[in-house]
Amino acid sequence: MKDLLPQDGVAGTAVLSVGQLARSVRELLERRYPLLWVAGEISNLRPASSGHLYFVLKDEQAQVDCVMFRGRAAHLDWEPRDGLQVEARALVTLYEPRGRFQLNVEAMRRAGVGQLYERFLRLKDKLEREGLFAPQAKRAAPAHPRRIGVVTSLQAAALRDVLTTLARRNPSIPVIVYPVPVQGEGAGEKIARMLALAARRAECDVLLLVRGGGSIEDLWAFNEEAVARAIRACGIPVVVGVGHETDTTIADFAADCRAPTPTAAAELVSPSRAELLGRVLQLAARASRDVQRRLQYAMQRIDALARRLVHPADRMRVSRQLLVQLSARLASAAGRRLDGFGARLALARASLQGLDPGAVLARGYSITRDASGVVLRDATRVRVGETLTTTLASGWVQSEALRKGHDPSR
Missing domain, CATH: 3.40.50.2300 (Response regulator)
Structure with missing residues (x-):
């Protein structure tokens, strides 16, 4: 490759392809600038799904594209963000497929907060x-x-x-x-x-x-x-x-x-319109099920009421039968009650007959009263010569007391 490059400021005669030129420039950069530290502010940070970090490192005068591959980025113990001032240990190189000058960052450390980011933090804290x-x-x-x-x-x-x-x-x-x-x-x-x-x-x-x-x-x-x-x-x-x-x-x-x-x-x-339509269909299906269930409940209740509903003629027939039964029961109960009353009345009549003085007189007994009508129970109450009235079972007699005493044999 050295033979293809210009010597002493004189243009070479060889014609280079774009790839050869890019590769030559990359080799020159990597030989001229081995690993070194570069200070600047992170901007336009773009983490890739692969884990690589792509960003721009800049200061007031210039900027350079940077890439930090996943194996190196995984060792960072802090999160890179736009606006941070950093110091990057990087290899100066050329990305040949695009002919782009860039830094391949091997390590990176925070050097402080960038001015814009510092303004951001101050305003954030204030608000x-x-x-x-x-x-x-x-x-x-x-x-x-x-x-x-x-x-x-x-x-x-x-x-x-x-x-x-x-x-x-x-x-x-x-x-x-x-x-x-x-x-x-x-x-x-x-x-x-x-x-x-x-x-x-x-x-x-x-x-x-x-x-x-x-x-x-x-x-x-x-x-x-x-x-x-x-x-x-x-x-x-x-x-x-x-x-x-x-x-x-x-x-x-x-x-x-x-x-x-x-x-x-x-x-x-x-x-989402599709989600809303799906929700509407769900609600409509639920409403349909609710209506159907209510109709089924109503039909079941109607059937239950229909079973309880009796035709007036049937109700009258049942009532008539019940009336006959109640009448028979009433007559039977009244007969039993009257029979009971008759038996008690006969018993009372017999009891009263036993107490009837006429019945006693019919058995040979009599009742004697003095002249004033007082029933005599003791001979001492009678005066000799007093007129006495004796009631018999049939009729009465009047007599005069000739004598009195206590000997029942005389």
Whole structure:
């Protein structure tokens, strides 16, 4: 390869292929710059699903692409983020397939916090102390919005992603786009004014504030204090979906709800039409089953009532039979009662007859009274010569007492 390179400033005569040139430059760089430490600020960090880290290392004068492969990145005991000042031990090389100058990072350590990231942390702490990020101040996004507003740039790829997602999930929901720059000088103030305008117009049930990924500088409009305060002052719930899943802005903390990406934000606020139709079918089937069950219960109850229902003629016949039975039972009971009364009456009559003085007289006894009509029981009560009246079983006689005594034999 050395023979193909220019000597002493004179152009060589050999013609190099692009691959040969790229390989030659890579070898020169790697020989000239062995492993060395490079200081700079991380920007545009892009972790890959493979575990490799891709980012830009920059300072005020220049920037260079960097890659840290999975085996090296796994040894980091801290999480790289945009805005961090770091020192990277790297191999200077050329990525031949694209002819891109880059650093292959073997190790990396934190050197401090970058200026932008330091501003980010200061503002975050300030607004957090004010209670701007308090969970109790957050509002839930409506489950079934009647209209959705999107605050973003008309040229943003995020807008296409959001509109495509909303159309796919529920095309019946109207969408209003509030165009605003999302990057560059004054973008933060313009976003804040557009949020205030959308709140005054009150056309939507929820607002999506979205933007695609980028470096910390690209996303800085969403780290402006004016944007955070506009989100909290907005009378409509605001869902923020800025950058990629690893990107975090002040707007994310101030939002009523944070989505990792614009597409996720659209999915969060749009109920799937297919899911809603499925739910409606489920509810309809449940309602049909409930109605069917109620009808079955009603028919069973009607059958039970029908069994209890008796024709008037049958009811009269049963009542007539019952009346005959009751009459017979009443007559029988009355006869038994009368027989009992007759027996007791005969017994009483016999008892009374036994006590009848006439009956006693009929057995040969008599009753003697003195002149005053008092029944005599003791001879001493009789005076000699007194007129006495004796009642017999049949008739009476009057006599005069000739003498008296106590000897019953005389």
